[in-house]
Amino acid sequence: MESVSAAARRGSMDRRDGSVDFSIASETVDLLKEIGAFIEEEVFPIEPRIGTEAFTSLLPDLTSLRGLVRQKGWWLPQVPREHGGMGLSFMQQAMVSEVLARSPLGHFVFNAQAPDAGNMEVLLHFGSKAQKTRWLEPLLAGEIRSCFSMTEPDRAGSNPVWLETRAVREGDEYVLNGRKWFTSSADGAAFAIVMAVTDPEAPPHRRASQIIVPTDTEGFERVRNISCMGDSGSDWMSHSEINYEACRVPVSNRIGEEGGGFSIAQARLGPGRIHHCMRWVGIAERAFEIMCQRAVDRELAPGDRLESRQTIQNWIAESRAEIDAARLTVLHAGWQIDREGTRAARTAISAVKFTVARMMLQVVDRAIQTLGALGISDDCVLSHFYRHERAARIYDGADEVHKSVVARQVLKRFRSKPSVGRELRQPGEQLSKR
Numbered sequence: 001m002e003s004v005s006a007a008a009r010r011g012s013m014d015r016r017d018g019s020v021d022f023s024i025a026s027e028t029v030d031l032l033k034e035i036g037a038f039i040e041e042e043v044f045p046i047e048p049r050i051g052t053e054a055f056t057s058l059l060p061d062l063t064s065l066r067g068l069v070r071q072k073g074w075w076l077p078q079v080p081r082e083h084g085g086m087g088l089s090f091m092q093q094a095m096v097s098e099v100l101a102r103s104p105l106g107h108f109v110f111n112a113q114a115p116d117a118g119n120m121e122v123l124l125h126f127g128s129k130a131q132k133t134r135w136l137e138p139l140l141a142g143e144i145r146s147c148f149s150m151t152e153p154d155r156a157g158s159n160p161v162w163l164e165t166r167a168v169r170e171g172d173e174y175v176l177n178g179r180k181w182f183t184s185s186a187d188g189a190a191f192a193i194v195m196a197v198t199d200p201e202a203p204p205h206r207r208a209s210q211i212i213v214p215t216d217t218e219g220f221e222r223v224r225n226i227s228c229m230g231d232s233g234s235d236w237m238s239h240s241e242i243n244y245e246a247c248r249v250p251v252s253n254r255i256g257e258e259g260g261g262f263s264i265a266q267a268r269l270g271p272g273r274i275h276h277c278m279r280w281v282g283i284a285e286r287a288f289e290i291m292c293q294r295a296v297d298r299e300l301a302p303g304d305r306l307e308s309r310q311t312i313q314n315w316i317a318e319s320r321a322e323i324d325a326a327r328l329t330v331l332h333a334g335w336q337i338d339r340e341g342t343r344a345a346r347t348a349i350s351a352v353k354f355t356v357a358r359m360m361l362q363v364v365d366r367a368i369q370t371l372g373a374l375g376i377s378d379d380c381v382l383s384h385f386y387r388h389e390r391a392a393r394i395y396d397g398a399d400e401v402h403k404s405v406v407a408r409q410v411l412k413r414f415r416s417k418p419s420v421g422r423e424l425r426q427p428g429e430q431l432s433k434r
């Protein structure tokens, strides 16, 4: 029988006797501490440059930090050991993701950044041998970057089976035509994984395929980096609009079978959402620390500190409780994925997606309010979080879409038990009989 400590080493919280173990293996705790210290000492000092310099000018320093990360054996925390990663369990990855997220640059320095991490996962699971050699290996090595091009300006991204971009087969090639936007990190990427309709007559979930399009393909035009909340960004920190015009790529660039694009996207998004959620928990933790530090440091008058005000105390207490609750629900969803798979865990995944995003934004907002003008300024990382993380409630499924997934699943149980409705009507009937 597996020991509790073996289960904990896997990052799991369940014991075989059905009880729950909230402890984390000491090796994992040590790893998180070491990585946390590295982020604080090496990555935090680069942060103030994010708002004032182009991302490319940070790259020399980030590249040398990547070298240090490799030396320490922390490269690719989300990837199995046989592919050059740390070989962590899903739960451990989630915990590492929280620590990396304390800086907007953390994931990048460990080569665990979106959208590359998701693309690596897709190529690892669904890529052909040739695709792995040509695209996955340099991605894992950190030599190139990639992007994922699905959302279109003229179609609701919330309906992933309704796309306009077409890939028409001509002999051994696909010819792609269409317009995409919010393709994150396309600026400087070596290739895009494009979701395009290959068979418009097929059932909706079988219409599209995922196709690799190198960004130097003729007809691939990066129209612009979209300015978001006053910032167009650059390189990895940007979101592009892209025009695909008669882009020709070999059929061998298709990932998986024709019509398999939607199911691959689902496989990519489930665990990816857990990673996002743990990233948001990490952001909330960082905002929380900044808020608490300011509360004890800031004097409203000599000797009269902000921490003595009940409003601030309420924010601190509520934030502490909400962050801890969020972390547990995300880890629980991850635990369910580990045990039962992404499909079985989809209600839990949807529930954490909208609750954790909302929690994170609320904590960031409270922290900004606590700091006053300093919180709005780019002297503090909070303004970066505020600007860039509002999107958390929109990408990877808008809040409302996830809420309807949760509600549908919950209601299904009631629909299959009509007696519940009858019971609810009974008290009145009984009363009238008495």
Ligand SMILES: Cc1cc2nc3c(=O)[nH]c(=O)nc-3n(C[C@H](O)[C@H](O)[C@H](O)COP(=O)(O)OP(=O)(O)OC[C@H]3O[C@@H](n4cnc5c(N)ncnc54)[C@H](O)[C@@H]3O)c2cc1C
Pocket: 115, 148, 149, 150, 151, 155, 156, 157, 158, 159, 181, 182, 183, 184, 185, 239, 391, 394, 395, 396, 397, 398, 399, 400, 401, 404
């Ligand atoms: C910062 C950022 C990065 C992104 N990165 C990428 C990327 O790398 N690649 C990529 O392909 N896409 C990316 N996206 C796009 C993202 O996936 C879409 O924005 C998302 O799917 C929502 O689609 P939409 O914007 O077209 O909104 P719509 O589908 O038009 O929805 C608009 C609003 O309608 C409401 N709504 C929608 N459906 C329902 C429903 N069923 N019930 C109730 N209300 C509903 C919601 O409030 C929603 O916010 C990114 C977006 C952002 C903001």
